[in-house]
Amino acid sequence: xxxxxxxxxxxxxxxxxxxxxxxxxxxxxxxxxxxxxxxxxxxxxxxxxxxxxxxxxxxxxxxxxxxxxxxxxxxxxxxxxxxxxxxxxxxxxxxxxxxxxxxxxxxxxxxxxxxxxxxxxxxxxxxxxxxxxxxxxxxxxxxxxxxxxxxxxxxxxxxxxxxxxxxxxxxxxxxxxxxxxxxxxxxxxxxxxxxxxxxxxxxxxxxxxxxxxxxxxxxxxxxxxxxxxxxxxxxxxxxxxxxxxxxxxxxxxxxxxxxxxxxxxxxxxxxxxxxxxxxxxxxxxxxxxxxxxxxxxxxxxxxxxxxxxxxxxxxxxxxxxxxxxxxxxxxxxxxxxxxxxxxxxxxxxxxxxxxxxxxxxxxxxxxxxxxxxxxxxxxxxxxxxxxxxxxxxxxxxxxxxxxxxxxxxxxxxxxxxxxxxxxxxxxxxxxxxxxxxx
Amino acid sequence: xxxxxxxxxxxxxxxxxxxxxxxxxxxxxxxxxxxxxxxxxxxxxxxxxxxxxxxxxxxxxxxxxxxxxxxxxxxxxxxxxxxxxxxxxxxxxxxxxxxxxxxxxxxxxxxxxxxxxxxxxxxxxxxxxxxxxxxxxxxxxxxxxxxxxxxxxxxxxxxxxxxxxxxxxxxxxxxxxxxxxxxxxxxxxxxxxxxxxxxxxxxxxxxxxxxxxxxxxxxxxxxxxxxxxxxxxxxxxxxxxxxxxxxxxxxxxxxxxxxxxxxxxxxxxxxxxxxxxxxxxxxxxxxxxxxxxxxxxxxxxxxxxxxxxxxxxxxxxxxxxxxxxxxxxxxxxxxxxxxxxxxxxxxxxxxxxxxxxxxxxxxxxxxxxxxxxxxxxxxxxxxxxxxxxxxxxxxxxxxxxxxxxxxxxxxxxxxxxxxxxxxxxxxxxxxxxxxxxxxxxxxxxxxxxxxxxxxxxxxxxxxxxxxxxxxxxxxxxxxxxxxxxxxxxxxxx
Numbered sequence: 066x067x068x069x070x071x072x073x074x075x076x077x078x079x080x081x082x083x084x085x086x087x088x089x090x091x092x093x094x095x096x097x098x099x100x101x102x103x104x105x106x107x108x109x110x111x112x113x114x115x116x117x118x119x120x121x122x123x124x125x126x127x128x129x130x131x132x133x134x135x136x137x138x139x140x141x142x143x144x145x146x147x148x149x150x151x152x153x154x155x156x157x158x159x160x161x162x163x164x165x166x167x168x169x170x171x172x173x174x175x176x177x178x179x180x181x182x183x184x185x186x187x188x189x190x191x192x193x194x195x196x197x198x199x200x201x202x203x204x205x206x207x208x209x210x211x212x213x214x215x216x217x218x219x220x221x222x223x224x225x226x227x228x229x230x231x232x233x234x235x236x237x238x239x240x241x242x243x244x245x246x247x248x249x250x251x252x253x254x255x256x257x258x259x260x261x262x263x264x265x266x267x268x269x270x271x272x273x274x275x276x277x278x279x280x281x282x283x284x285x286x287x288x289x290x291x292x293x294x295x296x297x298x299x300x301x302x303x304x305x306x307x308x309x310x311x312x313x314x315x316x317x318x319x320x321x322x323x324x325x326x327x328x329x330x331x332x333x334x335x336x337x338x339x340x341x342x343x344x345x346x347x348x349x350x351x352x353x354x355x356x357x358x359x360x361x362x363x364x365x366x367x368x369x370x371x372x373x374x375x376x377x378x379x380x381x382x383x384x385x386x387x388x389x390x391x392x393x394x395x396x397x398x399x400x401x402x403x404x405x406x407x408x409x410x411x412x413x414x415x416x417x418x419x420x421x422x423x424x425x426x427x428x429x430x431x432x433x434x435x436x437x438x439x440x441x442x443x444x445x446x447x448x449x450x451x452x453x454x455x456x457x458x459x460x461x462x463x464x465x466x467x468x469x470x471x472x473x474x475x476x477x478x479x480x481x482x483x484x485x486x487x488x489x490x491x492x493x494x495x496x497x498x499x500x501x502x503x
Numbered sequence: 504x505x506x507x508x509x510x511x512x513x514x515x516x517x518x519x520x521x522x523x524x525x526x527x528x529x530x531x532x533x534x535x536x537x538x539x540x541x542x543x544x545x546x547x548x549x550x551x552x553x554x555x556x557x558x559x560x561x562x563x564x565x566x567x568x569x570x571x572x573x574x575x576x577x578x579x580x581x582x583x584x585x586x587x588x589x590x591x592x593x594x595x596x597x598x599x600x601x602x603x604x605x606x607x608x609x610x611x612x613x614x615x616x617x618x619x620x621x622x623x624x625x626x627x628x629x630x631x632x633x634x635x636x637x638x639x640x641x642x643x644x645x646x647x648x649x650x651x652x653x654x655x656x657x658x659x660x661x662x663x664x665x666x667x668x669x670x671x672x673x674x675x676x677x678x679x680x681x682x683x684x685x686x687x688x689x690x691x692x693x694x695x696x697x698x699x700x701x702x703x704x705x706x707x708x709x710x711x712x713x714x715x716x717x718x719x720x721x722x723x724x725x726x727x728x729x730x731x732x733x734x735x736x737x738x739x740x741x742x743x744x745x746x747x748x749x750x751x752x753x754x755x756x757x758x759x760x761x762x763x764x765x766x767x768x769x770x771x772x773x774x775x776x777x778x779x780x781x782x783x784x785x786x787x788x789x790x791x792x793x794x795x796x797x798x799x800x801x802x803x804x805x806x807x808x809x810x811x812x813x814x815x816x817x818x819x820x821x822x823x824x825x826x827x828x829x830x831x832x833x834x835x836x837x838x839x840x841x842x843x844x845x846x847x848x849x850x851x852x853x854x855x856x857x858x859x860x861x862x863x864x865x866x867x868x869x870x871x872x873x874x875x876x877x878x879x880x881x882x883x884x885x886x887x888x889x890x891x892x893x894x895x896x897x898x899x900x901x902x903x904x905x906x907x908x909x910x911x912x913x914x915x916x917x918x919x920x921x922x923x924x925x926x927x928x929x930x931x932x933x934x935x936x937x938x939x940x941x942x943x944x945x946x947x948x949x950x951x952x953x954x955x956x957x958x959x960x961x962x963x964x965x966x967x968x969x970x971x972x973x974x975x976x977x978x979x980x981x982x983x984x985x986x987x988x989x990x991x992x993x994x995x996x
Binding site: 070098 | 583593612679
């Protein structure tokens with residue numbers, strides 16, 4: 066039996082509405098209770114985007130749909146959405162009400178699919194999973210019910226890759242992260258379908274998913290089911306890089322793995338890496354004296370309260386490139402049992418000289434109690450969420466908010482992935498540190 | 504008048520209790536008339552956008568009781584609003600010089616197997632866990648669509664655990680699917696408070712309950728002058744404080760959409776008189792409200808003096824603002840009673856109100872007294888309002904109307920609506936503090952902010968130039984009520 070959660074940091078299955086909002090000119094149509102969408106936007110939806118937030122069509126299930134079923138109402142809302150909302154793709158998502166009552170939304174939606182409308186459905190009743198899992202469900206639904214229609218003669222486009230990296234909006238920095246990942250992949254000669262956000266080409270890009278030479282999953286676990294699915298469906302092989310690459314070491318490592326996997330021209334890959342590292346380490350070098358000399362206190366150990374992809378990415382970066390030592394690492398994404406061991410392995414070998422203790426825990430209140438009880442010998446850095454403000458304050462720790470809810474930060478295109486993200490992380494961390502001095 | 508029944512675990516929803524509606528187009532006068540004649544009918548929309556739900560509004564009142572914990576018996580997504588209210592709570596702590604704390608909110612994490620086997624056991628385990636971790640003076644359990652449809656017997660669990668833990672463990676029934684009017688969630692929260700926390704009065708005090716959100720403490724001075732002390736409820740109160748609200752001399756509500764049920768319940772059950780005039784917005788509205796307050800608190804002479812001196816102070820300034828605002832047009836979107844209040848404010852300032860999209864309409868409040876009808880007050884005092892639309896946050900209707908009406912300013916009360924004014928290049932104002940416009944000074948406060956907004960066009964003009972519009976061209980050319988059922992489902996006489 067799962068445990069209760071204080072201070073939730075992720076959403077339910079329906080939270081994947083944000084994955085749809087993140088696709089250019091796509092709109093979710095919710096067949097759910099009236100408040101679901103708003104609560105999701107509230108937690109993981111800073112800014113409406115094109116047609117998110119209050120624009121999202123919804124059947125707003127009431128008592129009569131619970132008793133008599135809601136298929137008729139859904140039909141009307143779908144038809145209205147086609148007329149009123151100017152979108153390239155419509156994705157019908159169910160909430161608890163529909164899934165418990167048992168509305169046949171596949172049947173409703175297929176009627177419009179037969180009319181060649183760009184519409185897809187997925188069952189995402191909140192109780193079914195969290196949004197890390199349903200993100201995969203929704204992406205697979207779009208591939209099966211929409212993208213696949215355009216896959217008449219499957220030709221492989223040399224150098225084209227699909228990237229499944231972060232969960233849009235659940236990762237508050239998704240757009241900036243994807244932009245940087247796309248940039249570095251293109252730097253080594255690939256053409257990347259990044260699929261979500263500003264740097265993607267929207268639905269047209271999705272249509273080329275079957276044409277990719279290979280797929281890249283940059284995530285501890287969420288996204289693997291998409292790559293597996295594509296492997297079965299189109300025989301596309303995939304590379305799994307199990308965390309967000311942050312900074313020089315890890316980004317170069319990531320690019321070399323991609324280069325090897327895709328048999329890319331070595332000199333091209335190495336030239337790009339060399340140029341990027343040169344720039345990256347020039348900045349690090351410029352600031353090294355500050356990090357070594359600043360005598361009034363810098364954080365020397367860190368806690369992460371993040372999802373597995375971020376926790377690993379930041380841990381490797383902070384330890385190996387900034388010399389901040391990992392304290393306990395808390396992973397809050399309800400990691401499925403089957404992936405926990407490999408994540409533990411990663412932390413065990415966090416550097417050549419060190420391993421870090423990792424705890425899988427979804428209850429933020431329990432995590433905070435554990436951190437408060439922990440023995441600390443030096444100034445700490447906490448990478449967590451808005452829930453950690455008092456914790457950080459009470460411990461005299463520095464807080465960088467990376468996880469939802471972010472509330473205290475306004476995010477536009479900030480990202481922590483890649484070379485640029487690594488530099489940004491340094492600026493943000495030490496900005497907060499320096500800001501504590503009067 | 505609805506009868507408050509504290510024996511029932513659940514309060515009836517507004518549609519049933521008050522005959523409230525969420526769909527109407529016509530004039531404000533027609534709506535008032537139909538409300539009085541008892542022939543108001545709801546109309547539904549065949550196309551709709553996401554709304555709010557009762558559970559959010561219930562949490563909004565329960566989340567800031569300083570020594571209580573809240574458990575949301577739901578899948579984790581239903582608790583997406585936790586941090587939003589925690590943020591509000593913490594801003595309020597700053598304003599009140601209180602130490603920083605997080606609200607103690609928990610989610611039972613209902614999963615698939617719980618929808619099959621029931622989630623009662625999980626709820627019990629959560630209640631015990633929360634008690635051990637937080638040691639609160641009360642625990643509220645808010646329900647969800649999932650727990651409601653599955654049929655978890657939340658009332659029995661909370662009863663049992665109340666005895667076991669010797670603190671009030673209170674069920675608050677607020678399943679989203681039950682009502683289209685999310686303010687029903689306020690009623691649910693208040694029902695659970697009056698039912699399980701409030702104790703019968705032992706004595707009468709000189710306190711006056713102020714049913715409010717978390718706004719500024721504008722009543723301190725007024726009530727102090729009259730020899731009374733304000734007790735701002737429910738946010739930022741304690742369990743012990745709420746136990747004694749039955750002893751107050753009167754209840755004021757800053758907005759009957761919020762406090763209708765609580766105000767009526769305290770009067771019906773414990774004889775605490777409720778000030779029934781529409782809240783004090785606009786000069787005449789404030790005069791009326793002040794006089795009723797004077798009557799109920801037995802301070803008529805003092806109130807007349809205050810009215811006189813406030814008129815002397817405010818009216819000359821008001822004249823200046825009216826000059827400056829002459830000929831300006833406005834459109835309003837807001838919750839019901841506060842929307843009515845804003846209409847009064849704007850018309851007091853001489854703006855032409857070109858229309859309003861108001862989230863729902865209560866034809867009568869729980870006190871059953873027609874003098875509480877703030878919209879009737881608007882119509883009677885300032886004349887009818889055309890293009891009065893009851894619309895539960897349907898942005899598509901709003902955009903369509905705004906595009907046609909093109910007012911000089913849009914005034915919004917709730918988030919998610921302002922964007923559409925701005926995208927069309929219409930300066931838009933949202934004021935978060937409900938108390939900002941209250942009373943005589945409130946008229947001046949609003950006037951100043953409106954002028955400031957009208958003068959600040961650069962941002963919206965530039966935004967409009969660079970904005971995309973997710974609504975089709977077809978839609979923007981249609982009648983805004985194309986999807987509203989029937990031609991005019993409310994009979995017009």
